[in-house]
Amino acid sequence: MTDQEISMSVPDTGATVWLTGLPSAGKTTIAYALAERLRGEGRRVEVLDGDEIREFLSAGLGFSREDRHTNVQRIGFVAELLARNGVKALVPVIAPYADSREAVRKRHQAEGTAYLEVHVATPVEVCSVRDVKGLYAKQAAGEISGLTGVDDPYEEPEAPDLRIESHTQTVQESAAALHALLTERGLL
Numbered sequence: 253m254t255d256q257e258i259s260m261s262v263p264d265t266g267a268t269v270w271l272t273g274l275p276s277a278g279k280t281t282i283a284y285a286l287a288e289r290l291r292g293e294g295r296r297v298e299v300l301d302g303d304e305i306r307e308f309l310s311a312g313l314g315f316s317r318e319d320r321h322t323n324v325q326r327i328g329f330v331a332e333l334l335a336r337n338g339v340k341a342l343v344p345v346i347a348p349y350a351d352s353r354e355a356v357r358k359r360h361q362a363e364g365t366a367y368l369e370v371h372v373a374t375p376v377e378v379c380s381v382r383d384v385k386g387l388y389a390k391q392a393a394g395e396i397s398g399l400t401g402v403d404d405p406y407e408e409p410e411a412p413d414l415r416i417e418s419h420t421q422t423v424q425e426s427a428a429a430l431h432a433l434l435t436e437r438g439l440l
Contacts, residue, residue, distance in 0.1 A: 264338040264339070266335035266341070268332060268367045268368070269368045269370060270367070272347045272348075272353060272371055272412075273372030274374060275388075275400060276383055276384045277374035278416075278418035283342040284299055286427040289427060290340055295340060296339045297339065298342070300334075301344060305345070320349065324353065325355060328343075332360050348407060349405070350410070353369060357369065369412045370412055370413060371412040371414070372416050376401045378419040388402070413433060
C-alpha cells in the first residue's frame with residue numbers, strides 16, 4: 253500500500269465543535285469556512301446549522317428555556333452520532349444556557365466522543381450592527397422579545413476550549429484558529 257492508500261484507509265477521527273455565541277456573532281460563517289477547508293483536505297464534515305435544525309428537527313419548539321434546552325439536546329444527540337462515526341460535526345448554535353451545553357458535553361464524554369466548545373465572543377454592540385437576520389432591529393422596534401443577550405439571558409462559557417473574537421479577526425483567521433485547535437487536540 254502507498255502512503256496515500258494507507259491514509260485514505262484510516263478513518264477520520266470524529267469530533268463535535270460547538271460554536272456558541274450571540275445572534276450575528278459569526279458562528280455560522282466561521283463554521284462554513286472551516287467546513288470548506290476541511291472538505292478541501294478530504295475530511296468528512298457536516299455543519300448542523302441552528303436555523304436549519306429548528307426548521308427540520310425541532311419544528312414546533314418555541315424559545316422558552318425548556319424548549320431551548322430540548323433543541324440543544326436534539327442537536328447534541330445528532331452531533332454526537334455523526335462524530336462517533338468519524339464526521340467533524342460543526343455546530344454553530346447559540347445554546348444560551350451553560351447547563352444545556354454541559355449536558356451535551358457529558359453525552360459526548362459518556363460515549364468517548366471528542367467535544368470542543370468554542371465561544372464566538374462578539375460583543376452585543378457589534379452583533380446588533382451586523383444584525384444578519386434583522387433580529388436586533390425587530391427587538392428594538394418591540395416586534396419581538398426574548399432576544400438572546402438583549403432581553404433574554406446568554407451564559408458565556410467559563411472555560412471554552414477556544415475563544416474567538418470575530419470582531420477583531422477575519423473569518424479566515426477564525427477558521428484557522430479552529431483548525432489549529434483540532435490539530436493540537438489530535439483530531440486532524
